Amino acid sequence: MASLSACAANTNRAPIVDRYNPSEQRPDYYVVSRGDTLFSIAFRYGLDVQGLAAANTIRAPYTIYPGQRLRLREGRVPAPRPSVSTKPIVASKPPPKAVSKSPSKPKTPPLQSAPANESWRWPAAGPVLRAFVATSQAHKGIDIKGKMGESVKASRSGTVVYAGSGLVGYGNLLILKHSERYLSAYGHNRRLLVKEGDIVKAGQVIAELGDSGTDTAKLHFEIRVDGKPVDPLRLLPRR
Structure with a gap:
């Protein structure tokens, strides 16, 4: 009877959605x-973060607030200012009311970029289960086979700009920023070992491989250039 109950429970499980499907028409606005x-x-919407910031007149460090309405398009990116910090800010509460006096705050450190000549590294040791397909709207990276709890490593040096499970289909997800153009993403982790704002080195263990948001233990790995997905196998070393 126990076996029959288990089988019945499995048949009633909600289907696993591999990840958010951008083929759905992108809305004009998004509420934070x-x-x-x-x-x-x-x-999530395949946009360059600097272009999105420009379209909404948001300056570094890209502070946003719950309830804020954003235009989902890319604006003209202004010339960079070397002294401006771009540490990611998590939407958590409305902006504080203005006061006549406020204590001075320490300066926010700038995002750590990967050295220009730093090579990409494999984020996990297993074989590729599913390759990148340029024409696919739903699968924008590669899947790497693994076992629960195996190490997930940073493919390049950079800064953690997202750590959470808020993007449908990615499970526990990390996004690292390596430069103004390059991001990498690590999905389906069992446990995240770094937090937003952390600076990581290439090869550093940043998560434990898992099956969150999917039905088997694997790492979903993406590389984005100017917000657009590219084939990671073109940048990773051959093995």
Whole structure:
């Protein structure tokens, strides 16, 4: 009887959605929710974060608030200012009321970029289960086979700009920013070992491989250039 009950329970499980399908028409606007960052919103809708910020007149460090309405398009990116910090800010509460005096705050450190000549590294040791398909609207990276709890490593040095489970189909997800153009993403983790704002080195263990948001233990890995997915196998070393 126990076996029959288990089988019945399995047949009633909700189907696993591999990840958000961008083939659905992108809405014109998005209302910010608690836990969002501008990076996670740009990632979800396939936009360049700097272009999204420009379209909404948001300056670094890209502070957003729950309930804020964002235009989902890319604006003209202004010339960069070297002294401006771009540490990601998580949407958590409305802006504080203005006061006549406020204590001075320490300066926010800028995002750590990967050295220009730093090579990409494999984020997990297993074989590729599913390759990148340029024409696919739903699968924008590669899946790497693994076992529960195995190490997931940073493919390049950079800064954690998103750590959470708010993007449908990615499970526990990390997004790293390596430069103004390059991001990498690590999905379906069992446990995240770094948090937003952390600076990581290439090869550093950043998560434990898992099956969150999917039906088997694997790592979903993506590389984005100017917000657009590219084939990771073109950048990773041959093995």
